[in-house]
Every structure is written in C-alpha cells, then in structure tokens.
C-alpha cells in the first residue's frame with residue numbers, strides 16, 4: 001500500500017468501456033476480439049466498465065429497490081438477520097463493521113452478505129468449510145429473496161463469460177480457468193454508504209483503500225459516484241464515474257498472482273461526498289475454494305521467477321477476512 005494516500009481525487013476518463021457481447025458469439029474471432037480489449041484494460045489498471053452484458057435492466061432495478069428497502073428497515077429488523085447469527089458470514093453487517101484500510105477508521109458503510117445457498121446437511125457445510133452454508137433472509141420483504149437469487153445466478157453466468165474472455169486475453173485455451181470457475185465461492189454484497197461531509201476526516205472513508213481478494217469483482221453502482229481507483233503510475237486517485245447500463249469490473253488478487261502482476265489488482269476506495277445515500281452491489285467471484293492459484297508459466301518471461309508462492313483460494317480469502325474484520 002502506498003505511503004501517502006492523498007484525500008484528493010481527480011476526474012479522468014481513463015477507464016475503458018468494453019462491450020463483451022462478442023463473448024456470446026459462435027465466431028471465435030469475435031470472442032478473441034473481446035479478449036484483446038480485456039488484455040489492454042488488464043495490463044493497465046485492471047478496472048473497466050462492461051457493456052453488452054445482457055443483464056436485464058428490470059433485474060438491476062429490482063436489486064436496487066430491494067437493497068434500499070432492506071437498509072431502510074428499522075435497526076431491530078436488520079439486526080434480526082445480523083451475520084453474527086450465521087456460521088458462514090451471511091446476513092447484515094452494521095455500519096463500521098469492517099476496516100478495509102489498515103490504520104484507517106472503520107468503513108462508513110453497512111452491508112448484507114449473500115452467498116450460494118447450501119442446506120445445513122450438505123457435506124461441505126457439515127465439514128464446517130469456510131463461507132459455505134445457508135443464507136439468512138429478512139422477514140417482511142417478500143421481493144428480496146427472489147430478486148437476489150435471480151441476480152446471483154445472472155452474476156455467476158456473467159462471471160463465467162468474463163473468465164473465458166480472460167483466458168483468451170492471455171492467449172490461453174478458452175477453458176483454461178475451468179477448475180477455478182467450478183463450484184466457486186461467490187459473494188453478493190449489498191452496500192449502503194451514508195453521505196459524508198465534504199471536509200470530513202481523511203481517515204474516515206466509506207470503504208478504505210483495498211484490493212479485492214478473489215478473481216473478478218462485478219460491481220453495480222448507483223448514480224451517486226464515490227468509487228475511486230488508484231493510478232499507481234501517476235500517484236493519483238481517479239473517479240470511476242457511474243456510466244448507466246454498465247458494470248464496473250475489476251481484477252482481484254488471484255488474477256494478479258496468476259499473472260505475476262502483469263494484470264493488476266488495483267487499490268480502490270469509496271468516499272460518498274454526493275450528499276445523498278449511496279447504494280452499490282459488488283459480486284465477488286472468488287473461485288473454487290480448493291483451487292491452488294500459481295503463476296501461469298506463459299506469464300513469465302525468460303529468467304523471471306514467480307513473485308508469489310502458490311496459494312489456495314480459500315486460504316487467501318480467510319486471511320483477508322481475518323485482517324479486515326479483526327484489525
């Protein structure tokens with residue numbers, strides 16, 4: 001993490017918009033075309049906007065409406081589904097529950113974790129596997145569960161398409177990442193950021209500077225702005241201004257390790273200076289928990305050695321939860 005993380009951010013249209021509709025084409029050259037665009041974005045900041053994703057706008061609207069309805073509930077109703085009641089990190093997380101940036105104040109956000117639904121008697125749940133188990137669902141919000149489940153399934157499908165595109169971008173077989181994509185840990189997170197004063201304490205952030213832990217993050221943000229991406233080369237923060245109809249996609253630590261940092265897992269943070277309530281919905285595609293990520297041989301040029309030791313997805317994730325929840 002850079003030493004001085006300035007509080008100032010600039011507007012720069014530096015992040016590309018990539019139309020990924022070609023990934024659904026039966027023509028290989030169209031899929032390769034998407035791979036080429038992904039490559040350029042991943043070699044740069046590892047952050048891009050994604051259009052042509054095929055997710056219906058009605059589903060996106062429903063997810064935002066249910067997210068807002070949940071956070072508008074009285075504190076008591078939210079605490080009824082507190083993640084403290086869940087052995088697998090599902091449910092409500094109160095304001096200030098996580099500190100993403102070491103040394104900063106707790107994040108000014110409240111959240112809700114939803115994962116793949118597994119019954120109590122699934123062998124993985126019985127074995128106490130990290131983050132595996134049933135979700136909690138709020139009572140009295142009948143539209144919440146169906147909207148979130150439909151959206152979760154749509155995000156899994158989009159993440160799989162993107163991972164195929166990532167393989168093509170690295171000149172690998174399109175199915176190269178199948179072992180990572182199979183039975184993945186994937187977390188849908190609903191987030192609410194109350195507004196912050198423009199002159200607020202620079203150590204108080206909506207989400208402190210961090211990199212994402214897994215493979216890909218597929219982020220839906222409302223139109224209030226607030227997400228900032230670190231430009232390592234120029235040592236400035238740039239605003240990832242919302243573009244209607246797109247997702248912001250970014251690469252997590254697993255892809256950086258796989259590619260020996262050729263592809264970036266870039267620092268980002270959130271500060272909500274809009275004066276309004278901000279809502280966002282990241283989907284963290286973390287990958288198969290038992291999959292071991294080690295440097296892809298073709299990502300090493302002659303004489304180069306891997307920067308990172310191989311790591312099991314689950315072990316990295318568990319370590320990052322430990323760091324950001326227990327200080």
Ligand SMILES: O=C(O)CCC(=O)C(=O)O
Nearest residue numbers: 191207221227270280282
């Ligand atoms: O709310 C956002 O826009 C981004 C959230 C984020 O970076 C995260 O939860 O990892």
Ligand SMILES: [Fe+2]
Nearest residue numbers: 210211212268
């Ligand atoms: Fe993030």
